[in-house]
Amino acid sequence: MLSLQHISKYYQAGGNKNYVINDISLDVDEGEFVSIMGPSGSGKSTLLNIIGMLDEPSEGYHYFVNEAVHQLKEKKRAALYKQYIGFVFQAYHLIDELTVYENIETPLIYQDVKGSERKAMVADMLDRFQIVGKKDLFPAQLSGGQQQLVGIARALIAKPKLILADEPTGNLNSKQGEEIMELFSKLNKEDGVTIIQVTHSEKNAEYGSRIINLLDGRIESSRKF
Amino acid sequence: MIRNYLKTAWRNLLQNKTTSLISIVGLAIGICCFLLLTTYLINELRYDRFNENAGRIVRLTYSYQSPDDVAATHTALTPTAPVPVFKQEIADVEDGVRIYNYTDGRPAAVEYGDKLFSESKMLVADQSFFNIFSFKFIKGNPANALVDPSSVVITASTAKKYFGDDDPIGKILKVNQTNNLMVSGVIEDVPAYSQIKFDLMGNYAIMPRSKNLKWDSANDYSYLLLKPGMPVAEVQKKIDAFVKNRFSGEGQTNHIWYTLEPLTRVHLHSDTADNLDPSGNITYIYILAVVAVILLVLACVNFLNLVTAKSAERAKEIGVRKVMGAQRIQLFIQFLTEAGIITLCSILLGVFLAYLCFPAFSTFCGQLVSFDTWRTSWLISGTVILFVLVTLLAGTYPSLYLSAFKPAATLKGKVSGYAGGNALRKSLVVFQFVVSVFFIISTIIAVNQLQYIQNLNTGMNRDQVMVLDIGGMPFNKIMAFKNELIQQPGVSGVTATYDSPVNVQGGYSINSVEDKNSDFSLSVTAVPVERSFVKTMGIKILQGRNLDLSDEQQVLTDDYEKRKYGFILNETAVKALGWKPQQAIGKRIGLNGRMGFIKAVVRDFNFTSLHEKITPIVIFPQYDWFGKLLVKTNGKNTANTIKQIQASWHTFYPDIPVNFHFLDEEFNEMYKNDQRTGDILKAFTIVTIFISCLGLFGLAVFSTKQRVKEIGIRKVLGAGVFNIVGLISADFLKLVIVAVIISSPLAWYAMSRWLQDFAYRVSIQWWVFASAAGMVVIIAFITVGYQSIRAALSNPVKSLRSE
Numbered sequence A: 001m002l003s004l005q006h007i008s009k010y011y012q013a014g015g016n017k018n019y020v021i022n023d024i025s026l027d028v029d030e031g032e033f034v035s036i037m038g039p040s041g042s043g044k045s046t047l048l049n050i051i052g053m054l055d056e057p058s059e060g061y062h063y064f065v066n067e068a069v070h071q072l073k074e075k076k077r078a079a080l081y082k083q084y085i086g087f088v089f090q091a092y093h094l095i096d097e098l099t100v101y102e103n104i105e106t107p108l109i110y111q112d113v114k115g116s117e118r119k120a121m122v123a124d125m126l127d128r129f130q131i132v133g134k135k136d137l138f139p140a141q142l143s144g145g146q147q148q149l150v151g152i153a154r155a156l157i158a159k160p161k162l163i164l165a166d167e168p169t170g171n172l173n174s175k176q177g178e179e180i181m182e183l184f185s186k187l188n189k190e191d192g193v194t195i196i197q198v199t200h201s202e203k204n205a206e207y208g209s210r211i212i213n214l215l216d217g218r219i220e221s222s223r224k225f
Numbered sequence B: 001m002i003r004n005y006l007k008t009a010w011r012n013l014l015q016n017k018t019t020s021l022i023s024i025v026g027l028a029i030g031i032c033c034f035l036l037l038t039t040y041l042i043n044e045l046r047y048d049r050f051n052e053n054a055g056r057i058v059r060l061t062y063s064y065q066s067p068d069d070v071a072a073t074h075t076a077l078t079p080t081a082p083v084p085v086f087k088q089e090i091a092d093v094e095d096g097v098r099i100y101n102y103t104d105g106r107p108a109a110v111e112y113g114d115k116l117f118s119e120s121k122m123l124v125a126d127q128s129f130f131n132i133f134s135f136k137f138i139k140g141n142p143a144n145a146l147v148d149p150s151s152v153v154i155t156a157s158t159a160k161k162y163f164g165d166d167d168p169i170g171k172i173l174k175v176n177q178t179n180n181l182m183v184s185g186v187i188e189d190v191p192a193y194s195q196i197k198f199d200l201m202g203n204y205a206i207m208p209r210s211k212n213l214k215w216d217s218a219n220d221y222s223y224l225l226l227k228p229g230m231p232v233a234e235v236q237k238k239i240d241a242f243v244k245n246r247f248s249g250e251g252q253t254n255h256i257w258y259t260l261e262p263l264t265r266v267h268l269h270s271d272t273a274d275n276l277d278p279s280g281n282i283t284y285i286y287i288l289a290v291v292a293v294i295l296l297v298l299a300c301v302n303f304l305n306l307v308t309a310k311s312a313e314r315a316k317e318i319g320v321r322k323v324m325g326a327q328r329i330q331l332f333i334q335f336l337t338e339a340g341i342i343t344l345c346s347i348l349l350g351v352f353l354a355y356l357c358f359p360a361f362s363t364f365c366g367q368l369v370s371f372d373t374w375r376t377s378w379l380i381s382g383t384v385i386l387f388v389l390v391t392l393l394a395g396t397y398p399s400l401y402l403s404a405f406k407p408a409a410t411l412k413g414k415v416s417g418y419a420g421g422n423a424l425r426k427s428l429v430v431f432q433f434v435v436s437v438f439f440i441i442s443t444i445i446a447v448n449q450l451q452y453i454q455n456l457n458t459g460m461n462r463d464q465v466m467v468l469d470i471g472g473m474p475f476n477k478i479m480a481f482k483n484e485l486i487q488q489p490g491v492s493g494v495t496a497t498y499d500s501p502v503n504v505q506g507g508y509s510i511n512s513v514e515d516k517n518s519d520f521s522l523s524v525t526a527v528p529v530e531r532s533f534v535k536t537m538g539i540k541i542l543q544g545r546n547l548d549l550s551d552e553q554q555v556l557t558d559d560y561e562k563r564k565y566g567f568i569l570n571e572t573a574v575k576a577l578g579w580k581p582q583q584a585i586g587k588r589i590g591l592n593g594r595m596g597f598i599k600a601v602v603r604d605f606n607f608t609s610l611h612e613k614i615t616p617i618v619i620f621p622q623y624d625w626f627g628k629l630l631v632k633t634n635g636k637n638t639a640n641t642i643k644q645i646q647a648s649w650h651t652f653y654p655d656i657p658v659n660f661h662f663l664d665e666e667f668n669e670m671y672k673n674d675q676r677t678g679d680i681l682k683a684f685t686i687v688t689i690f691i692s693c694l695g696l697f698g699l700a701v702f703s704t705k706q707r708v709k710e711i712g713i714r715k716v717l718g719a720g721v722f723n724i725v726g727l728i729s730a731d732f733l734k735l736v737i738v739a740v741i742i743s744s745p746l747a748w749y750a751m752s753r754w755l756q757d758f759a760y761r762v763s764i765q766w767w768v769f770a771s772a773a774g775m776v777v778i779i780a781f782i783t784v785g786y787q788s789i790r791a792a793l794s795n796p797v798k799s800l801r802s803e
C-alpha cells in the first residue's frame, strides 16, 4: 500500500543538519496493523506525519498506492488523503464550534457528498459508536474517551483504507484505551482497514501485527507476528 | 456547503462576542461616516446639473485693473450691457439673462392683504430666465411667465405662505410699498443644489437701469446660453476680440475683460468675488473624499487586525479541516464568509446610524442631505459594492493568511498567532493612530485660529452694535429716527452707513489727486457714512478731525457739482498715495467724481474678512442712500433696549417689518466656513479616536489573553501589579508614540497650508504637538490600562492551571 525509501528529515540548526528521521525505508501492505514505538523525541510523530503527507521529508522517495508522493502537487495530495486516509490524534482535535454530529460530518462536506447521503452515513456512524444521544453536544461537553470516539468516528466516516493514529489513547485511562484498541482491531480484521498507530504502551502495541521500534530517527528493530 | 460556512461563521461570531462587537461597531461607524460624506459629496457634485441646458450655459465674470492697481479685481458682478450686446453681436450666443439680487443685504417688505413678510431671497431677471434655466412649474408657463414687466414667479412654499390654498395666479404682491407685482407662475421650491436660489423672481425691467446699457457699474449676474455644440473656448475668443475692439482708443486707461465659466464649474471651481451663492471648494471635495475613504479603511483595519490576532485560536481548526480534506480555496471562502457576515451586520447598523445622523449632519454642513439625495438604484448598487469592497478589504488578507496555515504545524501547536502577522498588526495600529493624531493636531490648530480671529483687535469696536436694515428709506426720515433713538437710555450712539462695517464691498477709485498726474487712478474700497460713523465704531483717528456738521451740510446741497467732500482715509490708503499721515491732511482728491479734501487719517481697521489683508479704504459722507443703521447700546439690559428700538421702529415705519442683528454675529457669520471646517475636524477627531481605540482595545483584550501564562509566571516570580501594567501598556504606548512622530510633520504641513488662507493667523507652536501626543497617550493608556490592570490583578495560580 505504501513504501518509504531512504526517507530522511532534518532541521537546520546553526549550520549543521539535525536529523529527526535518518534514512528510514519501510513498506506497509494493505491490511496490516502497525504499531510504532520509541522514546519521546525519537521521531515517531514526524514519521507518521510524513506517511500522512502532513509533513514533507527532506530526502528520499515516498510512494502511496503507486503514486510518487514526493512529486505530487498540494491539490492532488489533498485528494489522496481525502480518499484514503483517516487521522486520529492524541489531542482529539475536534472543532470546538461544531457539534458531535457536525464534526463527524465535516470530511463528507469536503468530499462533496450529497446532503441526504451524508445524513445516512453520519447516522450510521453515530449508531455504530453508540453516541446517538450525544450528537447535539459540543466537544467541551464530552469526556476525553467520548471525544476520542468522535475523533475516530470522524476518521472512519469517509471509509478510509488507512488510519493513522498518533497516540490515540495517550490522554485516556486504561479502560477507555482498551476499548479504542478493541475497536481498531475489529476494524482491521473485519473491514480490512490498514492501521498505523504510534503508542507508548507495550500492551496496546501488541494489538498490532507488526511493531517497529524507533531510536534517534532510525528503525532499531521491527517484529512481525 | 454554503450553509455550513454560514453556520460556522455565525457560531464563531457569537462565540467571540467582544471581538465581533468591536469589529461590527467599528465598521458600522466607519460605514456611517462614509455614507454621510459620500452623500454630501454627491450633493456638491450634482450642483446645477439639473438644468437641461447645463452643458451650454456659461456665467460671465468681469475683471478690471486700473493703471495704478497692483492686481486685477475679479468679480461675478457685471454691468448691464454685456448680455444684450453679446447676444446681438456674437452669433454663437443663443440667449442670455441678467439677474439682480434684489434683496442683497436689504430684505424686501412684501405685502399681500394683511400679510406682511420680510423676504430675503428675491431676484429679478430678464424674461428669458425660465427658458434658459430649468425650474419645474406647478402653475403657469415658463415660456411667458416673466414677459410682463410686473410679473413675479414664486416658489410653492412662498405661495403657501401668502395665499394658503388659494390659487396664487393673478394675485398682487406689493413689494417695498412701490412695486405691485402680479403672480404669473408657481414653481417647485428651488433645490439646495442650485447656484441660483430664490423665493420670488421678478422681471429685471422693474430696475430703472435696465433701460440703459452701460459698461461700468457692475451690479448684475450674467449668464449666456451658447448655441448647441459651441465650445466655450471658441466663444471666449470671440468675446475677447469684441471687448478689445470695443474698448480700444477713446482714452481707455482701464484694462477690462470678461471670462466665461461653464455653469457646472461655478460652484466648485470659481474663485471670483461676490458670488450669488456661497461657493464650494473643489479642494475640500477632494479632501473629504480622501477622508471618507480613510475612515472606511480605518474601520476595516480593526477588523483585519482582530481576525489575524485571533489566528492562533483558529489555527487548530484550520489544521483539522485541512486534514479532513479541505482545500485552501474552501477555507478561504469560509473565512471570507465570516468577514461577509460581519460586514453585512455592520452595513445594516451603519445605514441605520446614517439614517439617524442625517438631520444633524444636514444642519452641520448647511445643506439638506439624506438618502433622498441618492437615486434608489445608485443607493442599492452602492451598498452592494460597499459590501463586496469592505468584505474583500477586511477579509482577504486574514483569509489568505489563515488558509495558508500548514496542518502539521498548527496541529503541533507551533503557530503562535501573536508572532504571525505581528509586524503587520503593529503597522496597522500605527496607521490608525497616525490618522487620529493628525486630526487631533489639526483640530487644536483650527480651534486656536478661530479663537484668535474672534479675539483679534480689528481696530474697530463691534461690541453691542445692533445693525438695522434701512435700505431704500429716505434719509430725512432715517435722521429723524436716529434722533429719536439717541434719546433712549440704553443707546450710546447711532450712525448709518451704506455697507456693514465688518464687510465693506464698494469698489471705487481715487483720481484727480493733488501733486499727481491727471491720469492717476487708484482702486480703493469706500463706504458712504453718516458723520458720526468713526466715533460710534471706535475707530482711532491718527491725524486730522472727524466729520462734522459742515461736512454734513456740504453733502446735503442739491447741486452735486458744488459739494465739497471731507474724506477720511486709512493709513494704508495714505501710504498707497505716497504720503505720511500728517502730509495727507488737507490734500485734494477725487473719488469717482466727488471732489474734496482729506480731513482725517484713521488707524487701519479690518473692514472685510480676516482672510484678507487691510487694503486702502475711504470713508466719506453721503446721505443719499443708506443701507444700515448702526445702534451702539451700552450693554445694560439689552433686551429692554431692543424692545424700545422695535417700538420706535413701528411708529416710524408701520409698513416695514423690523430686521436687525448684532454686528458680532455678522462678523462670526463670515467665518462660518472656517467654523465648519473646525467642527468637521472635531467630529472626525472623535470618530477616528473612537475607531482606533476600539481596535486598540480589541488587541489589548487579545494580547492579555495570549499572555495570561506569562503574566502568571511573572507574578509567581514576584512581579507587582505596577510591573505587569507597565509591561502590557508599554507595548502599545510605543506604537502610539511612533504614530505621533509620523503624524506631526504631516499635520504641521497640512495646517500651515490651511493657515495660509488667513492674512491674520496664529503660528503653530510646539505645545500643540506635545498636547496632542499627551492626549493620545492618555487615551490609549485608558483603553489598554483596564485590560492590563485586570490581567495584573488576576490570580496567577488560576491562569497557570488552565494551561
Ligand SMILES: Nc1ncnc2c1ncn2[C@@H]1O[C@H](COP(=O)(O)OP(=O)(O)O)[C@@H](O)[C@H]1O
Pocket: A011, A020, A038, A039, A040, A041, A042, A043, A044, A045, A046, A047
Ligand atoms: N519544527 C521543528 N524544528 C526543529 N526540531 C523539531 C521540529 N519538529 C520536531 N522537531 C524535533 O524532532 C524530534 C522528533 O519529534 P517527534 O517526531 O515529535 O518525536 P516523538 O513523536 O517521537 O516524541 C524532536 O527532538 C523534536 O525536537
Ligand SMILES: [Mg+2]
Pocket: A044, A045, A046
Ligand atoms: Mg509524538
